[in-house]
Amino acid sequence: MKRARVAVFGAIHDAVEVNGKLQLNDGRIVEQEHVVWLPPVEPQTVFTLGLNYADHAKELTFQAPEEPLVFLKGPNTLVGHLGQTKKPSDATHMHYECELAVVIGKYAKKVKKENAYDYVAGYTIANDYAIRDYLENYYRPNLRVKNRDTGTPIGPWLVDRDDIKDPMNLSLRTYVNGELKQQGNTKDMIFDIPSLIEYLSSFMTLYPGDVILTGTPEGVTKVNAGDEVISEIEGIGRLLNTIVSDDCFQR
Template structure:
């Protein structure tokens, strides 16, 4: 099942994907152009992975990590499908990062890798923009790199975990102004989704609504004001964002 959160005529609705359009729980159907897309989940704690693909680490001339490089993101960063993200005037390198986002569905503490999938509610797409000018060093991203307002579009849909047969084998792609600029697969992650859940839950409790951004493959390039960026993950959808 594909679910979304949207605003329409001053109210917030849970919405579903149908062939006719966006369907609300009350049966009303509207066009996707008529709604304001919100993040498909109200994110609690967000854990983001740095350098979780070998090719991306190599692309940035960094050594692949031996342990997950995790940092936190604030709720101010998240916006929905068709949203707008500002490019700061002093930035010379602002690049997209197409990422599979994992949403936790129930409380998880000391979960084994073998049982990790049982704690997942579903998956969505994140475009976790990075403002490289502000980077302090590879293992400690500066707050300004990853926590600027409206810098992380997510959505459009939250896809139920049972509808994704193998989340560790999903093609990812990014398009800037219609040109494909990034392509990879979740199979190339350094630390798999189950390993990440095992790692995080080994020292802290994960709760429903927590989200894990699992990193991005190589192929990141600078974006400019006016660029339309579409991040795509097979089986989940296409997330549109505009830089201004």
């Protein structure tokens, strides 16, 4: 089942996809174009994987990590389907990053890989923009790069775990202004989903609503104000986002 969170009729609703339309939690049916799309989950902690595809590490001239390279992301970064992402006026190296997002469904502590999928609620799409102009050093690599307001579109759907037969064999694609720019497959992750859940839950408790962004394959290029970016993952959907300039936000 495809689930969503939307704003319509002056309220926020959980919804499901029915015949190309949205059925709200109160039973009303609305057209998809008549709602404001919100992130499909209200996340607790958002974990982000750096360099989890060897080809992406190579294109950035980094060595692939020997254990998961994880950092945290604030809720200020998230924006829904059809949302706008701000590009700072001084940024010249802002890159999209199409990523499979794994949503945790129940409390997880010291989970073994063979049981990891039991703790997954479902999957969605994230476009985790990186502004590499602000990359500082090994000790502070990602705060200004990855935690900027509106910098992570996510959605539109949360697809139930059991509806994705093999999350480790899904094609990923990114289109900029209709042109295919990035493509890869989740099978090329260095650390797969069970390994990530085992690793994180080995030293901390994962909670329902936690989200793990699993990294991006090679093929990142720069985006500019006015660009329309579509992140697509097989079986999950298409996430559309527009880049806007500082001037639109006025602060």
